[in-house]
Every structure is written in C-alpha cells, then in structure tokens.
Amino acid sequence: MGIEFTAIDFETANGFRGSPCAVGLTKVRDGRIVDEAQWLMRPPEGHDHFDSRNVAIHGITAEMVEGRPRFGELFPEIGAFIGNDILVAHNAAFDMGVIRSALEVSDQAGPAYDYACTVLLSRRSYFLVSYSLPYVAEAAGVALRNHHDAVEDARACAGIMVDIARRAEAASVEELVSGHRLRLSRLDAYEPGVSEISKPTRTALERGTSSAWTGWPDEGLNPDANRAADPAHPLYGQTVVFTGDLGISRPQAKQRAAVMGAQPASTVTRKTTVLVVGSGFVASDLRSGRVTGKARKVMELHSLGQNIEVLSEAEFLQMTGGKWPAASQ
Secondary structure (H helix, E strand, C coil): CCCEEEEEEEECCCCCCCCCCEEEEEECCCCCCEEEEEEEEEEECCCCCCCCHHHHHHHHHHHHHCCCCCCCHHHHHHHHHHHHEEEECCCHHHHHHHHHHHHHHHHHCCCCCCEEHHHHHHHHHCCCCCCHHHHHHHCCCCCCCCCHHHHHHHHHHHHHHHHHHHHHCCCHHHHHHHHHHCCCCEEECCCCCCCCCCCCHHHHHHHHCCCCCCCCCCCCCCCCCCCCCCCCCCCCCCCCEEECCCCHHHHHHHHHHHHCEEEEEECCCCCCEEEEEEECCCCCHHHCCCHHHHHHHHHHHCCCCCCCCEEEEHHHHHHCCCCCCCCCC
C-alpha cells in the first residue's frame, strides 16, 4: 500500500479563520488521486461578512453563496469524506484553524485529526525563493491553473505531497514526516461546552471580525522568540525580517512572529530565513521584479545558496492567525 491521505484547502470570507466560504478535498490512495469533493458555503452566522480583500483573492462573493448551507450544516458531509484519513494542507495551521474556529462559532462537535503541512515538508525537499503553493507546485511538476480555487489548491497540495513522498521513497505519511525529522500534528476533538475555545475565536468574539488594527510608526524592538511555541509551526525557529508597507505595524508583526517561535530582525543578513513583504506583494512579483531593496538582497543571497523564503503579508497573517488589518490593501 502506497501513501494515502486527504488534502484539504479552505477559502474564507474575511480575516477570521472561522469564516469558511469554500472547501476543496482531494483523496489519495496508493499515491494516486481517487476522489475529490468541493463545496461553496455560507460562513457561520455572525461571521459571514465578505471582506473585499478576501474576495479579491478567491473571487467568491456573498451573492455566490446566498441560499447555500452554512459550514455547520455541511460539516457532516465534509467529515464523512475525510473519514479517518490523515489531513494534508499547504500551511496546514491555517486550514486546521478554520475547522476548529468554524466548529466553535457553529457550536458543533468535531473529531480529532492528525495532519501534515506541505510548507514544512517542501522546505526540506526543494530549494526555492518562495514556498507559496504556485512555486512549490511548479517544483513538484504539478499543474495549478487557478490558484485559490479550493479544489484546485487541494489537488496541487496532494500532488506536492505525492512528489515529496516519491523523492523520499516513503510509503506512508507517517514515514515521510518522521524521515524529515518532523512529527504529525494533531487537531484535538472539539466538544461544545466542554472544550476550551481557541484563542483566534476568543479574539474574534471579543473584537468582532471587522475590528481595526492600531499601529506604531517605527520599526520597534525585536522581541525574543517564544521557545515554548509549537515546533511544528512553519515559523518556529526562523529568523524573520519585514519589508514594505504592512497593514499592521512592524512591532505588531514582530510580536506575532515571536509568539510562534520565530526570531524577528530588522535587516537582512546571512541569518535571515524568512522575509515578509507588504505593499500588496504576491509571490509572482518575484518574477516581475516588483520587489523592495530587502527582497532584492534576499534573492541575491538565495542565488548564492542561502535558503531564504519570501512570504506575502497575507501568507504571514494566515500563519499567525491575524485578521486583515484595516489599513491593508
């Protein structure tokens, strides 16, 4: 029996993770795609505002999901498709956070899931200037024609996982993960009224999903990395530098990175491993030349063999659980 799992990708209506408006799932057996499923949905009630910035990314509008079942109504079907599979996602912390927060605000129980992240595995399998899904899909020889279509992204994630397993000659997700000195992560089961509400949901309930960020204008200090953070998080152990106009203040961004176990820094050096770019940057800008001075330096160092990853602010916010800031474009 070859590698088997279900790849999953969510799109959300706004900056709160518990606002899913689409999901795509791709099931793999013996290293081959055998089934797929996708749903458009209304996000949970009270969290169903469609932010224009999210709509610009995935193209899904409130009108497109009008009259469709909400997440809570669809989750039994989603769960039935997943079954007992290990879940795989690109930046899995985000997609698992969607499941957890959407269950919490829907007041609905959900099972535990073991999962693996293709961002983490890709870093150990390819040498790229960006580990965003289109770049990794290209490196894996996987077609991705419509990025941010949920089922296409899930299919690309599945193809990446199969390619990584082939390169490592791994016969299972467990063997692949342990072979890269990682471990399977686990999303705990959720029981309304019994399980503790997650921090992103508590924050959303306290502030509201459209709350604005306030910021400081200066670069700020570099807080120490939280060594008690989850080592499986994509930012844990990284040295992160920020560049360009961010929707949140630099000190806020640095604090978010530090909480996840990253060490923030102010300048690009040979210790830098991640550069977060604001100003509306997307990964394709690396090819068009629309980059800041810090990003150019990163690309120069990358060409000399230094493994530095470039992230957009949106990808960073997904990794850290942040909402779209009011000032961001």
